[in-house]
Amino acid sequence: MSKMVLSRLYFNRPTLMVARSLIGKYLVRENGKGVVAGKIVEVEAYIGHQDKACHASKGRTARTEVLFGRPGISYVYLIYGMYYCLNVVTERAEFPAAVLIRAIEVDGELIDGPGRLCRAFAIDRSLNRVDMTAGDKLWFENRGVRVPRNRIGAFPRIGVDYAGSYANKPWRFRLRFAGGKKIREQ
DNA sequence: GATAAGATCATCT
């Protein structure tokens, strides 16, 4: 069986649907040396120019241009001068939306937080605007893990208090258990 | 356990 790389059509759907269904899928990173893969356990959705927490709410700029592009493309940026965050663009072209990958489980070990995740996977600005549906360097796989809806919790997003009425939207999704243990909630 | 502060820079005003 060939690898089940998530396709363009997978990401060309409502962002909340993509975000929820990404829980339990695998993020795969291939650099020159080898392959690292981990199960996604936490994501956040950023949806449209009306969402003040979404970078595209400030308009279409050189930086946010990628959010207006085709689904399935990576959006990597530097935050607080020290950490990278990995997102994947969702929904049709011209509609700016993306899913931030926040936490991953690799060999039973939880890598908690977008900055740490990118460090562990050696993700930086050179992986911005990569086509993640091509199965090259960075992509998502469905490895047949089924996650029941009741194992996924929805919470407000992190660090977006400034976003007004959008600050409290339950657009963060997290697996309630990982590695056999209950993990942090809220 | 909780909270505070420091590191450090691309992007936008």
Add this chain to the structure above:
DNA sequence: GATGATCTTATCA
């Protein structure tokens, strides 16, 4: 010149 889709370490209680 201000500001974060953060993480680590230190200091308190």
